[in-house]
Amino acid sequence: MTQFEPPRMGEPYLLTPGPLTTAYEVKEAMLRDWGSWDGDFRAMTASLRAQLLGLLGDAATEYDCVPLQGSGSYCVEAMLGSFVPKDGKVLVLANGAYGLRAAKTMDYLGRACHLLDKGDYLPPRGAEVAAILANDPAITHVLAIHCETSSGILNPVEEIAEATFAAGRKLLIDSMSAFGAVEIDVAKVPFQALVSSANKCIEGVPGFGFVLARKEEIAASKGNSHSLSLDIHAQWDYMEKSGQWRFTPPTHAVAAFLKALEMHAEEGGVKGRGARYTRNRDVMVAGMRALGFETLLEDRWLSPIIVTFFNPADPKFDFTRFYDLMKAQGFIIYPGKLTVVDSFRVGCIGRMDEHVMTRVVAAAKSALDTMGVASAAPPAAALEERKKLAA
Incomplete structure (x- = not known):
């Protein structure tokens, strides 16, 4: 249990760019x-x-x-x-x-x-x-x-x-x-x-x-x-x-x-909030890459707000099922919003810290295992397209 657990409400974490997971004190202010x-x-x-x-x-x-x-x-x-x-x-x-x-x-x-x-x-x-x-x-x-x-x-x-x-x-x-x-x-x-x-x-x-x-x-x-x-x-x-x-x-x-x-x-303003989000991103990206996922962007352009991942090439991967399996474990992710490749997004902002992001990675691994996905690596064509456009 960390200070960033959604207290008493039991709702899932919103791994989105907003609306996002808010503190109980913020919810309480609306009473x-x-x-x-x-x-x-x-x-x-x-x-x-x-x-x-x-x-x-x-x-x-x-x-x-x-x-x-x-x-x-x-x-x-x-x-x-x-x-x-x-x-x-x-x-x-x-x-x-x-x-x-x-x-x-x-x-x-x-x-x-x-x-x-x-x-x-x-x-x-x-x-x-x-x-x-x-x-x-x-x-x-x-x-x-x-x-x-x-x-x-x-x-x-x-x-x-x-x-x-x-x-x-x-x-x-x-x-x-x-x-x-x-x-x-x-x-x-x-x-x-x-x-x-x-x-x-x-x-x-x-x-x-x-x-x-x-x-x-x-x-x-x-x-x-x-x-x-x-x-x-x-x-x-x-x-x-x-x-x-x-x-x-x-x-x-x-x-x-x-x-x-x-x-x-209280968290330290812009610098404090930004530092937590950056740590959230770094822990989550490292964990997802260890599973085989790849980010849409090169590291220098990654924001501490939300990260886009290519969908795995494995034919057993189905985003709708992946979404449902993640939600069942307490995490709501975001579908991709790109025109060129299939992707999904994971937000780094909201009332959560790096310990929560470690759990996000574990949930992603569990979802892949349930679907029988052997590798989360993206299609080779998607990586080639990224390389060509970034050149």
Whole structure:
């Protein structure tokens, strides 16, 4: 028994990029009802905003925090619709499903977009960004995905930011699955806006996301938004004047998040949380490789958030059965979200530690044995494809 065992509830571990396994104390915080207009809840909202700004360190004075109801994709759309003018153009850097979703969002918004699609294996690099920006002066913004969870790539946002800043363009970051565990220094990554979600590395529950943006960008965004509900300026303006959310807030999720923020600070903040997740990844990856599994990505691109593995080539391997066998042992994994090869994903985040990850590996071995899978090695063609694309 470790301090990261789900206490008293008996639910399985969620080895996903969020929603994820939360602490009992976080669940317990949702047992009280809150009045959305009450002064106590307004104080909770103010505390939430201040604590999230505090994670930016000394640069927090230049930024403000705007929480927004809905899932992470709501916040990404809100960021694009609010901060990109109607005559603006976004360079979307994609290497997985979430970059492609952002490009699709631009289509829905009816705003110009240049898509750089790197496929599933590789990150966008600063030199590529610089070349595209040099050749297209109409591009006003660059959108980077901090951690692309469909593959598990941790993208090099510092070099992307350097190229963007050098070209005089503005950087927007989808840090949905990384913020709170992967340090982002605004001195090295001078972003205009960043979005993340309550149910990721802070280890809260679903219900809202948040935008961290330069105050001057928020002020200048008035009138840009295509949407009443997703207008960041309107949400910010109303909160500044009243301390309240414009529309019904997820009160229980906010209460849970404040407890999660408290536990995040007790663990050592971003560095402490990131260190635990990194250890989770390293123990799990080493164990899975010992069973014959192979990661989609080279080690240098592996994030501490989620890891993608090739499906074994053995014809006795069936992912649906593997999933069910893992669930029966207390672990819910994630199916793959790639277009080129069959894969599955194992998350490293949530209320668990390396001892839990050792049990994950043991459960995977048990599942393989039950299915009669002799080797978890991937198809040779998948490894050749990875080698070719990474060359």
